[in-house]
Amino acid sequence: MKKAVTESKLFPDKSYHMFDVSKAYFEKKRDTVHIVHCLLGMSEIQKKKGKFSRSFDHLWQAKYLSDFSKNKAQKVRIRIDLARLYDEFNMNEQSVLHLEESLKIAKEIYVLDSTQVKHLISSYMYMAVRQRKSGNHHKAMQYLDSCFINPSVKLEKSVEMPFWDAERGKIMQELKQYGKASTYLHLSRKHTLDKQANYRPNISMYLGDLKKDLGQKDSALYFYNESLSLSRDHGFRNDLEAEVLRKIAEVYSMSGEKDLAYDYLIESTRTADQILQAKNQTNSELFQIKDTYLKSISKKDALLEQKNIIIEKNFQIQRRLQIIMGLLVLLGIVIFIVVRTRLKLKKTVLRQKEAELHTKLISERSKNEIEIKSKQLTSYALQLIDKDSAIDELLDMLKKEGSPRYKSLFSKYKKGSNDLWNEFNLQFTQVNSAFYDKLKEHHPSLSSTEQKHCALIKLNLTTKDMARILNIEPHSVHVSRSRIRKKMGLERSQNLENYISSI
Numbered sequence: 001m002k003k004a005v006t007e008s009k010l011f012p013d014k015s016y017h018m019f020d021v022s023k024a025y026f027e028k029k030r031d032t033v034h035i036v037h038c039l040l041g042m043s044e045i046q047k048k049k050g051k052f053s054r055s056f057d058h059l060w061q062a063k064y065l066s067d068f069s070k071n072k073a074q075k076v077r078i079r080i081d082l083a084r085l086y087d088e089f090n091m092n093e094q095s096v097l098h099l100e101e102s103l104k105i106a107k108e109i110y111v112l113d114s115t116q117v118k119h120l121i122s123s124y125m126y127m128a129v130r131q132r133k134s135g136n137h138h139k140a141m142q143y144l145d146s147c148f149i150n151p152s153v154k155l156e157k158s159v160e161m162p163f164w165d166a167e168r169g170k171i172m173q174e175l176k177q178y179g180k181a182s183t184y185l186h187l188s189r190k191h192t193l194d195k196q197a198n199y200r201p202n203i204s205m206y207l208g209d210l211k212k213d214l215g216q217k218d219s220a221l222y223f224y225n226e227s228l229s230l231s232r233d234h235g236f237r238n239d240l241e242a243e244v245l246r247k248i249a250e251v252y253s254m255s256g257e258k259d260l261a262y263d264y265l266i267e268s269t270r271t272a273d274q275i276l277q278a279k280n281q282t283n284s285e286l287f288q289i290k291d292t293y294l295k296s297i298s299k300k301d302a303l304l305e306q307k308n309i310i311i312e313k314n315f316q317i318q319r320r321l322q323i324i325m326g327l328l329v330l331l332g333i334v335i336f337i338v339v340r341t342r343l344k345l346k347k348t349v350l351r352q353k354e355a356e357l358h359t360k361l362i363s364e365r366s367k368n369e370i371e372i373k374s375k376q377l378t379s380y381a382l383q384l385i386d387k388d389s390a391i392d393e394l395l396d397m398l399k400k401e402g403s404p405r406y407k408s409l410f411s412k413y414k415k416g417s418n419d420l421w422n423e424f425n426l427q428f429t430q431v432n433s434a435f436y437d438k439l440k441e442h443h444p445s446l447s448s449t450e451q452k453h454c455a456l457i458k459l460n461l462t463t464k465d466m467a468r469i470l471n472i473e474p475h476s477v478h479v480s481r482s483r484i485r486k487k488m489g490l491e492r493s494q495n496l497e498n499y500i501s502s503i
Contacts, residue, residue, distance in 0.1 A: 016045045032069045036062045040077060047085065056085060072109050076102045076119045080126050092134065099127050110149065121147045121161075128167055137171050144168055162191040166203045173210045181210050201230040205244055217251050224248045242271035428455050438503050445487050453480045457500045 023038035043058035059082050066074050079102035086095040106120040128143035147164055169184030185207050192200050204227035211220035224244050231241045245268035252261035398405065429436070432455075439446065439454060446454070449470075456466045467474045485496055 012045045012048060016042055019045070032065050033071050033074065036066050036069070036071070036074050036078070039065075040074070040081065043081060052085060052088065056082075059085065072105050073116075073119055076106050076109070076123060079105070080122060083126060083130070087130065087133070092130070095130055099123065099130055103127060117149055120149055124149075125163055125167065132167065132171055132174070137175055140171055141168075144171075162188040162195075162197070162203070163199055165191070166199060166206060169210075170206045173206065173213065176213070178210060178214060185210060201227040201240055201244075203227075204230060205240070205247070208244075208247060212247070212251060212254075217255055220251050221248065224251065242268050245271060425452070425455070428459075432458070435503060442503070443488055446484065450480060450484050450487070453477070453484060454500050454503075457481075457497055458503075460497065460501075 019038045019041045023035055023042070026034040026038065039058045039062035043055045043062065046052070046054040046058065059078060062074075063078050063082065066078055079098040083095040083098040083102070086092075086098065103120075103123040106123045109116050110120045124143045124146045128140045131137075131140040131143060144164060144167060147161070165184045165188035169181045169188060172178070172181035172184060185203065189203050189207065192203060204223045208220045208223035208227060211217075211223060224247055228241060228244045228248070231244065245264050249261045249264035249268060252258075252264060435455065435458065436451060439451060452470065453466065456469065461469070463474050463477045467477050470477070481496060488496075488499065490496060490499060
């Protein structure tokens with residue numbers, strides 16, 4: 001592809017073939033940027049050969065492909081080339097439209113990177129040319145001045161802008177400011193003497209126009225012939241050749257050399273007719289190309305729309321599936337949490353029930369054990385009382401009979417009787433360990449003897465049995481019970497036995 005670019009001026013047909021082969025290669029690689037680059041090169045070659053329809057065809061293909069790429073620099077060049085082609089056919093509206101698009105894109109490039117000024121400068125320059133050709137010299141000058149977009153772009157040797165000089169010189173010439181026109185045009189010519197610049201023939205033609213306006217006929221003919229020679233030697237535009245031939249005829253006519261003027265005018269007309277014929281054919285082909293292009297675009301747009309609809313439907317289906325899957329996952333999580341919570345709750349309830357049942361069993365067992373021990377304690381107390389009663393009877397018999405052993409047995413009995421309560425109290429405390437604590441808590445004013453009475457009342461012992469165990473008279477038991485009721489603050493309707501049993 002680089003070789004095709006290098007040889008495009010000297011060997012256009014060979015270069016065109018190289019571009020075509022390169023394009024086919026990059027199409028296989030699906031490299032849009034390089035495909036567009038090849039199409040731009042092919043378009044330029046076809047334009048120089050006067051095959052404008054082919055040039056249009058390549059440019060429209062390039063434009064279509066570039067619209068789907070991110071290479072803004074190519075978009076700028078394509079629109080400038082299209083504007084110049086439309087300018088060949090005096091289609092000013094279309095030309096300006098594409099130049100405005102190129103300027104807009106070039107500004108976007110410059111905003112992203114302020115060092116990328118060449119695309120913006122090119123757009124401003126071609127806008128200036130378009131305005132100058134339309135006779136809007138003031139606007140043309142404004143666009144030319146806009147080329148100096150930042151301080152890095154200067155009209156100095158470090159940044160040579162011969163095209164800018166040539167265009168400004170042409171405007172000055174048309175405004176009849178010949179001194180400034182001469183300066184700019186000669187400066188532009190100097191900078192392009194050893195360069196293959198497409199606009200080199202234009203510079204010489206502009207100088208010829210300047211010399212003709214100044215009445216310097218020989219100089220005018222020199223520069224016109226230079227322009228003609230450059231145009232023919234390097235295969236530049238035929239329409240420029242026809243224009244230069246016409247201007248040479250005008251100079252010879254001004255000099256009174258009618259025959260030479262006639263010959264150049266005939267040659268100019270013939271060249272112009274060839275160009276006109278080519279352009280007429282191109283116009284017809286151009287409409288066909290544009291129609292084909294529009295149909296192709298319409299077809300591709302329809303296919304693209306169908307694909308977009310399918311993609312949108314697939315996207316909606318995928319989105320619905322994602323939502324459904326999300327809901328299912330969420331539902332699964334909720335169900336899992338609910339089931340897990342229920343299992344935990346069941347386990348907790350079961351554990352609570354087991355704990356309650358265990359506690360109840362322990363309580364019942366303890367209650368049963370207490371009841372059994374209480375019964376055993378009561379039975380034990382009754383046995384002691386019976387035993388003590390039997391001993392009293394035996395002592396009474398020995399006393400009546402006057403037995404010498406009465407005193408020793410009586411002393412021994414009294415000592416055993418004193419130990420009776422201590423032994424009983426020890427057994428009672430083991431069975432009812434919290435009784436005395438609660439009794440003291442609710443009724444701290446009770447004496448120790450009264451506490452003993454309460455313990456015996458809890459065992460449902462009779463007054464006689466209680467007197468026997470406490471070794472007091474039954475009357476004293478009744479007196480003690482009265483004191484206890486008073487200290488406990490019981491009403492007459494309240495039963496002492498029931499109240500003590502509840503403690």
